[in-house]
Amino acid sequence: MDIFLQSVGALNDETRIRILAFLSRHGRLCVCDLESSFNMIQSRLSRHLKILKEAGFLRVEREGRWAYYSIRSPLDRFRQEALNEIATLPLELPELSTSCTPKGNP
Amino acid sequence: MDIFLQSVGALNDETRIRILAFLSRHGRLCVCDLESSFNMIQSRLSRHLKILKEAGFLRVEREGRWAYYSIRSPLDRFRQEALNEIATLPLELPELSTSCTPKGNP
DNA sequence: TAAATAGATCAATATATCTTGATATATTAA
DNA sequence: TTAATATATCAAGATATATTGATCTATTTA
Incomplete structure (x- = not known):
């Protein structure tokens, strides 16, 4: 139950x-790539990434x-099915912006 | 997005x-069966059923x-995959209690 | 028609979750 | 060793969701 509720x-x-x-x-991608792509403050992204990681x-x-x-x-x-479903959604996603990593991004 | 978020x-x-x-x-099952099985007040069940129905x-x-x-x-x-997942969870569910339907339950 | 029953909805409160800004930690560069 | 950078975490306020008890509607039974 708890593991399912955590995923959901x-x-x-x-x-x-x-x-x-x-x-x-x-x-x-690194957090700062997401930060500049989504134009979101870092603490917000870091928190959401933690939740997704722990789930x-x-x-x-x-x-x-x-x-x-x-x-x-x-x-x-x-x-996996959730991710497939997300892939079908008509989301307007930002362009990838990597300005924050002068040398870091492979 | 919204339809997925509603399901989730x-x-x-x-x-x-x-x-x-x-x-x-x-x-x-009727609401009163669920009410007596889960031992929950009716408004609470009714609300949750509405949410599940609308999703x-x-x-x-x-x-x-x-x-x-x-x-x-x-x-x-x-x-369907969510339901399959739920079916595998080790939930302790109540016994079915139909005391609330003196004649109604087929 | 009046009383009882099943269910839905509303308002108030309680609880959880999200966002933000500040601060802490770790790593690298100067 | 000091400064800068990337990320994580915390506290406070804002927002969303859940629970309860009361009330409303519709249907059936007396």
């Missing part, structure tokens, strides 16, 4: 849905001072 | 998850003064 709770927010869609499309949707790789987030793989059936 | 929002509550599991197991999980059939709720069929992929 993580999906129950427009910002997090957009983050999932954006990471599905662009792969592995099993994302993984993080720390490299120096950067934290790279990406869709976790493999996902279980329910999370 | 409907799933984002322990009471509603239990109602879905209970209706999956027992089929078609596309349930259908209602009115018969006289009774309102019979059941899992809507067919469900789309995401809702």
Whole structure:
């Protein structure tokens, strides 16, 4: 129950849905890339990323001072189906903006 | 987006998850059956049933003064997968109690 | 027609979640 | 070692959602 509620709770927010869609499309991004792409303050993104990570949707790789987030793989059936559903939504996502990483982004 | 968020929002509550599991197991029940099974006040159940119905999980059939709720069929992929997931959860559900329907329950 | 029953809805309160701005931590660059 | 950068976390206020008890509607029974 709790694990399912945690997954569902993580999906129950427009910002997090957009983050999932954006990471599905662009792969592995650091917080500051998301920050400049979404034009959101950093604490807000960091919090949402934490919720998505703890719910099993994302993984993080720390490299120096950067934290790279990406869709976790493999996902279980329910999370994968949720992600498939999100991929079909007519979301207007921002362009990818990487201005915050002068040298960091591989 | 909104339709997905509505589905997810409907799933984002322990009471509603239990109602879905209970209706999956027992089929078609009226509000008063759920009321006596779950030992919950009627307004609370009615509200949760409305949310599940509007999110596309349930259908209602009115018969006289009774309102019979059941899992809507067919469900789309995401809702069906959510229901499958709920079916695997180790929920402790109440026994079915139909004391409230002296003659109504087919 | 009056009383009883099933269910829906509303208003008030309680509880949870989100957003923001400030601050803390860690890493790298000067 | 100091400053700057990337990220995380915290506290306060704002917003959303859940619960309860009361009331309303519709239907059936006496």
